[in-house]
Structure formats: C-alpha cells, structure tokens
Amino acid sequence: METADKSLSRRNFIKITGLTGTAFTLGIGFSASGKDMTVVRAVTAETTNVEVNAWISIDTQGKVTIINHRSEMGQGSFQSVPQMIAEELEVSLDQINIVFAPGNGRRYGSQVTGGSSTIRGSYQKLLRLGASARHMLVDTAAKRWGVKASDCYAENGEVIHRASGKKLNYGELVTETAQLEPPKEVALKNPQDYKIIRKPLPRQDTPIKVNGKAIFGLDFKLPGMLYAVVERSPRFQGKVVKFDDAETRKVPGVKFVLKVNRDEFDNMREGVAVVATNTWAAIQGRKLLKVDWDDRAFPHHNSDELYAKMRELVKGDPISFRTMGNTAKTFAKAEKKIEATYETPYESHSCMEPLNCVANVTDEKIEVWGPIQGPDWIQQNISGHFKLPPEKVHVNMTFLGGGFGRKAFTDYPYEAVMISKEIKAPVQVVWTREDDMTIGPFRPGMVYQCKGVVTEGGRIGSFETKISGQNMDLQNPGADKSAYNSSDTEGFLEGYFNSIPHYSFGDSPLDSPVPVMWWRSVYASTNAFAFESFLDELAVMAEKDPLDFRRQHLGERYQLLIDKLEAVSNWKAHKKNEGLPADASAKVGYGVAITECFSSIVGEVVKVSKDAIGKVKIDKVWAVMDCGWYVNPDIIKAQIEGSIIMALGAATKHETTFKDGKAVERNFDSYKMPRIQDTPEIEVHIMDNEEKAGGVGEPALPPFTPALTNAIFDLTGKRIRKLPFSLDAIA
C-alpha cells in the first residue's frame, strides 16, 4: 500500500513539475516510526516506508523545482518556503520554480494551512533537504575533479574548487548525483552566515498579483464549465420540504435546478442549486426560486438570547482545563480583588474572495480546484463520501483570496462535487457575498468572567477565567460534550503559569445551531481581550505601571520583549503619573497588551488621543514580535500590519448578529470594514534570538484590541468590556 502510493507520488511529482526522469530528485520525510527524519532519493522512496512530505528536484539546466505543500492565501508561504531551500542549497531565488502540491495527506503530511504552522512545522525539514542536496552536488563535483569535497564549496547554483577556481553548474552534476545516497547527517548553516534567510526579499507572487494573472479559485475555468449558486437554509439547519423552479427555469442560461447537500462537520445540510451558463444567470435564476424550509427542529435565536445564555453559563461550574491552587478560596478571603465580564462578538471571515469551488466528476476520477486551505482533508472527505480511493480524488489549490480559517473547511468542495456528479459536467459553485456572510461558519461569540486578586506586594495573587461560547470541536455528531477545551488559555503568556500562585481556566460551552469555525488566531482572538484587559485592571488596582506589573511575573525571554516594547514606543517618557490611575483629563493615552499563541509572543502598544472636537483617534501602534527563528522580515511586517487592521475591524467596526435564527449582516453595507482612512501608523520590530520558529500569520492579532481599549482607559478612564465599540461613541 505504502509502496504503491510512493511510486505514484513520484510519478505525479514528475507530471506536475514537467520534469523528466533525468533530474536529481530528493525527498524528505519521516520513517514509519514517525521519529527519524530521513532524506531519500526518488528511487528509494518507492521501496522504503518513509513518508516523503517535501520534494526538491534539479534538472540538467540547473533549474530547481520544489513543491509547496501549503496554500498561499496572502501569508507568504509562496516566498518563505523557497527562501529556506535557496539558502541551504546555495542557489538564487530566481533559480527556483515553486508549484502547489495537490492534496495528499499521505504524501505531504498535514497540509492544512492553519495554526500559523507552515514555517514552524517544516523549517528544520526544508533546511536539511536543501543542505543534503548541496552536499551531494559538492561530492559529485569533487569526485569528478579528483579533489577533496572539503576543498570545494557551493555558491549561486555552482560548485567551485577553492584552489583552482574551477566551476561546475548544478545542472552538469545532476545525472551523477542522482545515483548517490544522501548523507545520514548534514551540518546546517549558522544563522550568522545566512544570505537569503532573514532578508526582506520581495515575494515571487507579487508580479502576477498586480496584473490580473494570478489565478484564484473564482478565476479557474474548465472547458464546458457551468456556474452554480445554491440557495441554502438561512436558519443554518433547515431541510428542503419542496421547491418551485418554474420561474427559475425561464431565465436564459439556466440549465439545471437540483437539490444538493453540503457536509458541515459531518452533518448534511440541504440546499437547492441553480446551474447556468454564467454566474449572473445562476444568480438571477435563484432569485426566482421558491424553497419551503422545514426549520422547526432547532431554536431560532436572537443575539441577545445567545448572550443571555452565555452570561448565565459563566456563573456556573465550568469544565476545567488548567488550574493551580485554589482561586475560589483565595478570592473569597482577599481584600484587593476585582471581578469583570468581557464580551466578544460573532464574526464573519469575509475573505475578499468569496467561497467557490470547481469540481469535475468523471467515470475515472473526481477532480477539484479551488481556494483551499486543507487539500488533504478535502481529499479524505470526498474519497470517503463518494466511495473512491484517495488517489482518484485530485484536489488542486489555486491562490486563495484570503482564508483566515474559513477555507480549511470541507463543505464547499463537497457541494461542488455533488453537483458535478449529478449534472455530469464541470461546475463552479459561486458563493455570493451574501451567501459567504450569512451561511457561516462564524467566529463564535464569547463571554468571559474574570476574577482576580492583587497581593500586598502588588503582584497577581489569583487569576480565574470562566468562559462561555460555542466550542468549535463539539459540532460533529457524537462529539464528547464533557471534554475540556485546551484552547481556554490560548493567548495567555505561558510565563504567568510559573508565577501566579492560584489560577483557573475553564469553559461552559454554549449549545446553538450557529455553525462556528476558526477565525484568524482562533480562540486567542477573543481570549486575549479578556485576559489582557483584566491584567490592565489588576495593574491599576496594584497601582503599578502596566508594563512593570507584567514584567515582575515573567522570565527573561518576555522581559527582553517588554524592554524592547518600552524602548521603541518611548513608553516611559509618555507615561506621566507613573503608578497612579490614569489621568482622565490627559490628551494622550497609552495602552499595552502582550499575548502568546502559535509559539510566538507579540507585544503591542497603542497610542490614542482626542482630536479638536474631542473624538478619540488611534495615532500609532508599535508591535514587537518574538517568533524565534524566522525567514523573511518583510513578510512578518506585512502579517503584523494586516493582523492589526483585521483586529481593528473586529474591535471597532463589524460583528455578525442574529435575529430569528438568521444572520442579520449580509454584505459590506452593514458589516462595515476598516478602510484606508481608519488605518493608524504601524511600526514593527522583530526580536532576534535563537529560539525555535514560531507562527507569523496570526499571533499579532490578539494583542491589538486590548492594547487599544487599555489605551482608551488611560485616556478617558472608561473601561470597554464589550466588543465591538465605536471610536466615535467614546466621549
């Protein structure tokens, strides 16, 4: 079984890359035990049980091809993956051709692009792959020249003999190198010697993203392809009783109207698809469709009912996740203590590219193209449901016009496959903006109840958080509803657990028909608002500067970040009245928040002020990112800027509300986005250290909102505990 798959995988690699069999191809992966990382030759991969999950290949022209096993949704894997390979392989970036890997969990390992994991999950592997290939090429050249390999070095796609200056291009070495066995051990470069890694090199996908040539899911077309839009139950779980398509079928271009399913967390949701020769005809046809829904089996909540339930739930005993000491007893006995409740809204992902997927089902295979974060999940899902072996399900990734978690989900490809199978033609399912914004899944709304104690010495004596909201893991049938949620502490600095004597984190999940899913930075995106606002409240009670208050609880790595944040934001100079509650009459306010998620730590300081008419505005944001080992500082900077602006939207502009069981906000006229004129100046700094690589795409989002509301407290003395809020409404 393994062998057959491996042989297929190499053939596919050759097919995808257009390379011939004469190339030198190396793979890297883990042995069956999962413990040992092994570099293998292509021929060896077919006869061993190593799970190869990255390939590089060099052809006789010296051109390097690598397969990018992760999707490119703006976060820069298209650039950072080649940058890592180029460094250790000693080639320039323009010698590298990168192609998207089709979905194949067995071949590439997890391909789900989420959890800010592309670099941190694969960098050691990719560096070693590049270094192994370089060593082998040097060995081949040395052998040909009859000199010692240690007297040769590689540079810019060539092997050079140091003494004589003789050179051989990689392309001239590949045929012989392909016969060698890869070295068992290989030394990686010292970061001080990096020439490509850590440099702000321009992204290779930029040129095709400024002239319309980049193909996103919605741009993908097949000959004879039809376009479908689907009417789905506005109350999420409704079933189709009957539908009347008489008027729909009169629209020129409409070809089919049919009932379809969508696999939402292993629950089959129903809809009616209108299939036409162009998108507009399908949209027009759907407007004339009449569907009777049976939606009596579940409650039709309003937002206020959902929040009332959550506020009740946080009063009860949660399913405990992480505790130390006795928070209840400590709180009961304490003199200096506070209690606060924070609320965060439901949110839509609203990627600029609405959901869509192309499917073509033939007698031989199922093929899918689309903006996809989790190709291997989709392959598995389609293979299972449509009873085809995985190798007959081809899942192809286009560029993604944003992802943010939503496009890791398997529902929309399932629906496209079902339609193509029924109509026996290639089809693109297009979600209109209204579909995308109202069908979900959404970021779940949350309520946090925090109780804290400040000691005589001004430290945290006890920190308790009870959380309520929908747990994203409980939506599949048969999910264990008594299981704790290990994300209850996401966003909280790991360092606090070593210094706070009493703490407890737990949640009481809300049951609701609203579908929910990861939204950029997931639970940390909301947890951090509660944690870091509450820390600020505790600092005020302790009469300590918010940075000093945090500093005293934390170890060296955090302290270095705090020092940096303090220096770059000129915190000390601006913090007049140190150690006292904020002066409400001041014209300028500073707030800080520091969070940790996806193995990175980010601190942000926000400066706010009142303008001439007394309106609060954000003047500047300083961000310091500690993501350990990193590849491209400009991509990190871009991700931090984007994370801050996305957080600004969720804090001050938009939310999804529900009325009578339906999402109210349907498009950008009511779901208001931050715009260019709302964007503050953002200054980014990256810590340089020897720590392991952490995530980059998400960790800068969580601290922004609490840093902002803490700054508003510093400026106005008003504590914001419910999101979103309007900056215009603050007096």
Add this chain to the structure above:
Amino acid sequence: MATITLKLNNKSHTIDADPKMPLLWAIRDLVGLTGTKYGCGIAQCGACTVHLEGKPVRSCSIPVSVAANKNVTTIEGLSSDNSDVVQRAWILEQVPQCGYCQSGQIMAASALLKSKPNPSDTDIDMAMQGHICRCGTYPRIRKAIKRAAQLMTQK
C-alpha cells in the same frame, strides 16, 4: 438577450448577453478576463473596479449595455508586463498579500494619479476609501501611491 460589442483594452468583443447583466460578469464569464474581481456585487468593496472612458467605475453595478461600444480598461489593460508605473510601485512596496482586491485598488490608484499626479494623504483617503482589503495592506497602498507619484516625475 442582445448582441453587444465590448471594447475591452482596445480590443472588440461581440457577446450575446442579457443587457442587464453587470459588466463584471460579462468581462469575467463571457469574455473570460478574470483579473477583474467579484467581491460584493453592491459597489461596496471596489474589487471590480475598471475604467470606463478613463473613469474608475464599479463593474458589478453597471449593466453591460451601458458599457457597450465604450472604452473599458481592466487590470490586464494597464500593462501585461508590469511596466505601468502603478504596478511598478505596487511591486516596489510589496503591497499584495492574498492579492485578490489589488486589481481594483490598482485601477483606483491609477485613476487618482491621472487626475492628481501628486496626491495628498487626504486625496488618497478620498480616492481609496471605497476599496476593502481584508489582508490589511492599506499602509503599503498609501506608500505605493506616493511611490508611483515619485516614479512619474522621474519619467
């Protein structure tokens, strides 16, 4: 249905379309140029921006019949080799992340720079506020417009 002549990027296309079909879908589905993006369908996000007789318009909200026989420029018509000054500035400032909204952003910036070769921050806010970027590339869009203005003076 009607036979309509579209003049896209100086090339004529004869299409058979519902005259009420938005220009966006005619460009994308009937002509097959996909650089112009669908984002909201109600002129709120700017992803579908093209030039109609040189002026930036939301192609999602203009019936194809209105654009018939008029000069329409899409992102593909700006230049296919990235020689256009706005495209060059976008590359120099490394603006795109996911890139989906950038066709519309670039078309709006290009129109702005034609009418105001040296735009102020307020001019940029006014011209670009109708364009949503979910990745949050706004700081770089602002820089890129200023960079393009500089490049224009160097010509």
